[in-house]
Amino acid sequence: MASASTGRGLLLAALLANISLLPVSAHADEKIFDELRFGASASIQGGHSHEDGVFPEVTVFFDPFGQDTATDWKQTLARPRLNLGTSIGTAGEATQIFGGLSWTVNFNEKVFAEAGFGGVWHNGNLDYAKDGPELGCRFMFHEYVGAGYRFDAHWNVMAQVAHSSHANLCDGPNSGMTRAGIQVGYKF
Helix, strand or coil: CCHHHHHHHHHHHHHHHHHHHHCHHHHHHHEEEEEEEEEEEEEEECCHHHHCCCEEEEEEEEEECCHCCCCCCCHHHCCEEEEEEEEECCCCCCCEEEEEEEEEEEECCCCEEEEEEEEEEEEECCCCCCHHHCCCCCEEEEEEEEEEECCCEEEEEEEEEEEEEECCCCCCCCCEEEEEEEEEECCC
């Protein structure tokens, strides 16, 4: 029982640490948001853990460490962007609220890849569900990978796969949630 409480505490601390890094104010010449993405995803899990419906998503990115000004891969790695978003459950499935760090690798002016890691809160089934994943605890890890294409300096599209689970740090089942989707981004 103590390990489950410790795991939940670590997940909550990681999520709060990520959220606490968000900028609270900006000077007149600074932008608060770096990018806004919106789109939809669907469950790619099979069998009993499959989630029905489509999941509308919105994610906002912040760049307090200046990832946009990084000149090499070391600086890019040291300057992640922050993200905060939601994946809204439909058809009675879990809604997620997530936050974390994101790293972008540019292959050229148009093509990029992205990866992110952080925490998530969800309202899904914790255990013994008739349909859908059995998730074990409310706070879990959240990670994603994606590949994208920039149309111009502002608009882009990205295909991504996101996974949330508790890495067996909580008591109970750990079916996790794995969703894939498309997002359209606008960079300010």
